[in-house]
Amino acid sequence: MIDAYNTYNNKAYRFISFEGLENTLKFKKLRLSRADQFNDPLDNSPFLMPLEWDKYLKYGDKFVKKQSEKAFIDVFGSVYICCFSKTYTSDKSYLMWSHYAQNHTQVCFEIDFSKVKYLGNPSEVIYPESLFDKRNSEHKNSGDLGRFVVLNKDKIWEYEQEVRLIYDLKFANNHPDVIIQNKGKNLNVPFDHKLVSKVIFGYRAKEEDEKSIINKFKELNHIPKFEKMNLNPYKLKLEPVTLKVN
DSSP states (O other), X not given: OOOOTTOOOSEEEEEEOHHHHHHHHHHTEEEEEETTOSSSTTTTOGGGSOSOHHHHGGGOHHHHHHHHHHHHHHHHTTEEEEEEXXXXXXXXXXXXXXXXXXXXXXXXXXXXXXXXXXXXXXXXXXXXXXXXXXXXXXXXXXXXXXXXXXXXXXXXXXXXXXXXXXXXXXXXXXXXXXXXXXXXXXXXXXXXXXXXXXXXXXXXXXXXXHHHHHHHHHHTTOOOEEEEEEEETTTTEEEEEEOOOO
């Protein structure tokens, strides 16, 4: 059985470009992506829903596509997600810095969800041994199909150690500060820069980019902890080094 929403109460890390972090601070908005906009075609896929896909296949690919699109609209059309990781220093995080921080040239920031409540707190992603088996068994008893689809990913993605902030427009009560962009593909929600408790620069990040971010926080009168990832030549591991900010 999978956990309920909003159960993750610890530190989490958002890997992001310098430009993305600059815009987050400048506009005081956090960007979320609609559930069908992720790079894995099985991520939030309507094919995880318990429909009779084996029977649909005999009607051809066009029929299957139409059914899947309808299923997505019905269940996930209003769901938006922002992805975080549980860590930035583990061995598996090396891949996160490579994939989501553009070859270690970008940045990530920390929110300590044990101290703050933001969008109800994140939910932990689960990586079952077999999505096929889990779709056909456990989720039928979970009582929440949407939660199953949004929080279960193929085990190949386990290195991400992901937690997800999930925002459903159906329950937003037409909040005036929520902005829909890119023909509904993205959602910007209000974000307080004071939620950022730490900023970590990638090993290959440029000094001018780092200074720009540090100065932006100074302008906002909020100085989080700053770290820089360093490659330890003896251990052959990436390790964070604390930066002193004057």
